[in-house]
Amino acid sequence: MRQWIALAATLAAAGCGKSREADEAAQAQQSDSVRIQNADSADWKAVDQAMGRPGKLQPDGVQKYSMPRSDLKVTARGVAVKPALALGSWVAYRRAGGKTLAMGDLVLTEDEIKPVVSKLEQMGVKATALHNHLLQESPSIMYLHIHGEGDPLKIAQAVRAALALTGTPAATRNPPSPPPLPLDTAGIAGALGHSGQANGGVYQVSVPRADPVRVHGTEVPPSMGLATAINFQPTGENKAATTGDFVMTADEVAPVLKALTAAGIGINSLHNHMVDEEPRLFFVHFWGNDDPLKLARGLRTALDQMDVRRSAP
Numbered sequence: 001m002r003q004w005i006a007l008a009a010t011l012a013a014a015g016c017g018k019s020r021e022a023d024e025a026a027q028a029q030q031s032d033s034v035r036i037q038n039a040d041s042a043d044w045k046a047v048d049q050a051m052g053r054p055g056k057l058q059p060d061g062v063q064k065y066s067m068p069r070s071d072l073k074v075t076a077r078g079v080a081v082k083p084a085l086a087l088g089s090w091v092a093y094r095r096a097g098g099k100t101l102a103m104g105d106l107v108l109t110e111d112e113i114k115p116v117v118s119k120l121e122q123m124g125v126k127a128t129a130l131h132n133h134l135l136q137e138s139p140s141i142m143y144l145h146i147h148g149e150g151d152p153l154k155i156a157q158a159v160r161a162a163l164a165l166t167g168t169p170a171a172t173r174n175p176p177s178p179p180p181l182p183l184d185t186a187g188i189a190g191a192l193g194h195s196g197q198a199n200g201g202v203y204q205v206s207v208p209r210a211d212p213v214r215v216h217g218t219e220v221p222p223s224m225g226l227a228t229a230i231n232f233q234p235t236g237e238n239k240a241a242t243t244g245d246f247v248m249t250a251d252e253v254a255p256v257l258k259a260l261t262a263a264g265i266g267i268n269s270l271h272n273h274m275v276d277e278e279p280r281l282f283f284v285h286f287w288g289n290d291d292p293l294k295l296a297r298g299l300r301t302a303l304d305q306m307d308v309r310r311s312a313p
Contacts, residue, residue, distance in 0.1 A: 047093060050156035053171035055093075060221035064092040068200070069107045071167040076137040079241045079289060084200030085233045086134055086243050087141070089168060091159050092224040093152050101215065102148040102155045103224045103274075108166060110140055115165045120146060123158030128275050133285045134243070135268045145225075145273045149216070182234050183292060191296035192230065193303070194311045203232040209247060210307045214278050225273060226281070228308065230299055232292055240292035242299070243268070245283045248306060253282050255305035260286055263298020 068083035091104030196205030208222035229244035
């Protein structure tokens with residue numbers, strides 16, 4: 001039986017955490033924006049070395065590292081899952097207020113969980129959630145969400161030491177370019193109302209929430225796992241598998257689930273990824289394998305139930 005931590009039962013008691021004074025929120029957001037504008041990729045070279053791989057500076061000032069589990073050969077409901085669809089470990093760092101906040105999601109086999117959690121705890125990085133994102137996959141895969149605050153080098157050393165206990169491959173230098181993606185990406189973007197980008201044979205779309213999210217008073221940008229992620233992988237015969245997660249406040253959960261199930265998109269899991277965020281957030285992971293435009297229209301209906309940023313016309 002799989003071990004997983006499902007926190008959906010806290011829905012009834014969860015609040016939206018919108019009780020802060022408007023002027024305090026505005027001042028904090030302005031201060032956060034200044035710090036983001038001052039971010040520079042050169043500041044992260046030492047962290048790159050500690051991680052053992054280069055990171056990528058995101059538009060919102062976050063330094064993000066990707067660790068795809070290309071060593072794993074996972075099949076879910078007859079689909080050979082590409083790393084970019086649902087097997088991408090990552091960790092993201094953000095400097096704010098003289099400290100660094102780190103969050104991430106590690107893709108693990110079941111026998112990797114205990115040594116990884118132990119190593120992270122020994123080195124000062126917390127586990128905040130452990131659960132499944134997929135169903136009916138083989139081998140069984142679990143997802144460990146992590147949180148660290150303080151010295152970014154120490155956090156990076158902890159993550160690297162934990163990854164060394166797994167089969168996660170080292171960074172690939174000059175990876176080959178994938179072939180053209182056999183998907184109507186323009187049609188998918190039009191149906192979703194949000195565009196994405198091709199990555200590793202998968203079309204990936206990220207939809208940020210409209211309002212800021214904070215942890216211990218620090219704003220957490222969308223690229224630290226707080227944007228709704230929607231991925232499409234071609235599966236042949238004009239079909240595509242889609243999976244990802246919707247990032248919702250408590251009052252959005254029921255209408256989003258209703259919209260997804262009405263569109264024939266399955267629910268894989270419902271849970272939390274963090275423990276101290278404001279407002280409280282819930283994540284639903286989904287699955288579909290059908291005509292990609294049909295799936296995109298169903299996913300758009302679910303997005304319309306949420307307070308997300310609207311894409312530029």
